[in-house]
Amino acid sequence: MTSNTTSQVVNPSSPVLSPVMQAVVGDYADDGYADRAQGYDWVGVIVRAAGDKQIDIKVRARSDLKKPTCQFDGKAVLMGQDEAHGIIFQTNANNTQIFFQFKENTLTIDGQESGALSYFCSGGGSLAGKYQKLKAPIELM
Secondary structure (H helix, E strand, O other), X not given: OOOOOOOOOOOOOOOOOXXXXXXXXXXXXXXXXXXXXXXXXXEEEEEEEOOOOEEEEEEEEOOOOOOOOEEEEEEEEEEEEXXXXXXXXXXXEOOEEEEEEEEOOEEEEEEOOHHXXXXXXXXXXXXXXXXEEOXXXXXXX
């Protein structure tokens, strides 16, 4: 008698992500990223799971030809989700609340005081804005 069962190998170092985390984890970039080969400035956001309800966020800007214009490292906690707003995470940095809204493969970063988001950037830049989810890992230069 033969058995028709299949066994699945589970990798203990790869935790199963919740649907919320599966939806938000990834690499995001602003519009300039598509034209990076032509020398355009760009800002990218790397989002990784840091638990069931927390994400690790790294914001990086182009750094191949000059000093990067924006940089941020932090963790954000899940605030909630609904159909109208998508999935929202929040953190506190530079004495203000920063919101990370994920909806339809778009990440929108905004703050309670939007001027405070310029602290993490130079040359008049700001973390505030919209970032599209990339199909491939971001190419940090």
